[in-house]
Amino acid sequence: MNTPLTGRIDGSPRAVLDEQILRPQFAHEAARLLPHYIAAERALVDEYHRMGVLSETDCADLHAALVALGAAGISPDAAANFSDVAFAIETGVNSRLGRTVAGWHVDRSRNDLQATAQRMYARERIDAISASVAGLAAVTLDRAQEYLTDPLPGQTHLQAAQVISPAFFLSALAEELLDTLDTLAAARDLVDRCPLGAGAMAGGDLPWDRRKLATALGFARPARHALGAVASRHWVLALTAALSNFGVTLSRFTTDLMGWGSGPVGYLWLPDDLAGISSAMPQKRNYPVLERIRGRTAHLTACYLDAALGQRNTTYTNLVEVSKEASALLPTALDAAGSVLALATTVISSFRLDTERAAADAGAEFLGAFSLANRLTLDHGIGWREAQVISGRYVVAALEQGVAPGRAGVTLLSDALTGAGHPLPHRILESLLDNAFDPVAALAAKVTEGGTSPVRVLELIQLIRRDLADRTAPRGGPS
Incomplete structure (x- = not known):
């Protein structure tokens, strides 16, 4: 039971490595990836049984030990498990069994195991983020439909240009959110390719049924190329790029809302529980929530840049630099996106518009x-x-x-x-x-498909609702 983990290196990692690298990585993976590691290990156990490597009894015992392990059953230990989650699972299971199952982990690597757990985590988070994007789009469409016939001065080059309506503006946001769902779906498709069974980089000596492993873990398909399965983090780039692009777009709409809520304009009003005050100027009523939304969208682009620079100019193989450092800010990006979406949905569902003031301003300009x-x-x-x-x-x-x-x-x-x-x-x-x-007549005059006419905007809203329903319909086949 005290068999060392390697015969290549004597001793444990130096304290500075354990403190600065290994333990923080362990904490991250234990908090976010452990259930996926366990699920992958159990799928591998079934494959060992299919290939005749492990007996039915051994497999039953391994399944029971893996299920019972849980987060409380593993802990970082530089001497015992190199403060590595995969090694901690291995040593934890062996400890629970009280015996060695000789064939367990034969022809195996941590590389494809880790890559699989990362993709399972990303897939789970993409689905949650996509649901939030769809929710924001639905709320935006509901609010748009309230303002179909209300004139508002539209701007080009920051100057009053033509009459639009809040419905026209908000339906544009909903349309952009559809595009975000599409880019997230494309990223999810890249994620939905299972690396398990690819081994360290070149495949395995055993006839692993990689399609069966993929299906067992809910993937659409196995990653076809063994090297790409462990080397590629293209999906990290695609996902963080999708989030970055969403953030850039949302920041622009948020800037317009900030303008609408500014003192000189005064179209937009948020309730007291979404407003802020000045510590020194009692007459002020601020909307820092809009500043927070716009500010947090910057984190999304920063995380994409971090992922891109972390991979750039690295060799195309399994590297800690790519597999861990270059994706270190992925949870940050996903958390920031979730926060921005929650805040934006709250703002869109809560604001009121002074339509009389907006209409008066539209009529006062030579639009x-x-x-x-x-x-x-x-x-x-x-x-x-x-x-x-x-x-x-x-x-x-x-x-x-x-x-x-x-x-x-x-x-x-x-x-x-x-x-x-x-x-x-x-x-x-x-x-x-x-x-x-006449501002109301000006709205109705733009009869082009996609224009500001209330009839055309309502058509747009109905089309976007239909497309949104298509994109959020239950998936068929593996998740």
Whole structure:
């Protein structure tokens, strides 16, 4: 029972290695990977029985010992198990059995065992993150449908540009969340390839049924190449990249929400239990939760960069540098994504919008100048570029004279048209200005598929709901 773990090295790891590397790694794997290590070990026991390496009694005893082991049954010990989880499982089982099962762990490596446990952990976390993304998308669509006909000033280049609606904006977020589900699904497909049975790098001497091992552990398929099974952490790059891209996109939408909630704008309101105060300025009511969301999305990109740099320029084989260091921040990325999603879902489900203020601001800007130029061309035959110039001159004159958008500026528009040689009756100009600069009419005017018309936005919402249902439908076959 006291057989040393290796004949190649005498002695135990130096204290500094144990303290700085081995014990922290042990704690990480015991907390996150141990159930997956145990499941993989049990699948291997069944394979030993199938191949005739272990008797039925030995297998039953090993299964019982593995099930009973648990987190409390292993602990880091530099002398006894090199503070390594796989060795701790081995020595812990042997201790429970009180005897040596000669064939157990023959033709085996820690490399594919560890790679398998990592993928099982990642698969579990991807499913949870994907469910949270889908939940945020569903909440976003519900809130969007509340604001189909409410005008809001939309911006390009940080300047008021065209009339949109909160529904139009929020449905864009939901569409981006669908893309996030797709990239997470692609990463999950890479994860869903079982390394078990690949050995150290070149396969095994025994005829391991790797497809059976994959099925037993819920994988879609085995990793086809033995070297790739233990060397590749492409899936870590794909997963952290998907999370990074999600974070970048969410940060942009969060920036808009921060703008809506700012004092000068004042469209967005969050309840007191989601607001903050100033310690010095009693008049202030802050929304630091939005700052937290945007700030935490940065961690997602940092974790991707860490994974990429940790793998870059390494040899293509099993390396601790790749298998452990380059994926060390994966749990951090997954935790940060979960936190961001929980906070964003809470904000989206809780905010209120001052739609009257937003509509007033949309009406106070000359956001219909584009539509005015369109109508001058389509209804009155004025060349498009000339119509743009006429519309622009009307806006300049109205701003200089403090005239609000709409029919109050009919004389100014008439002057611009007459000066260009295209005089029109005032009754026609009044109708043009009424339609072009009424924010509600401006929403309805954008009838292009995917545009701001309430009918089109509702179509979008229904399409996204359908696609969301497709992406969250129960999976068939192995998980």
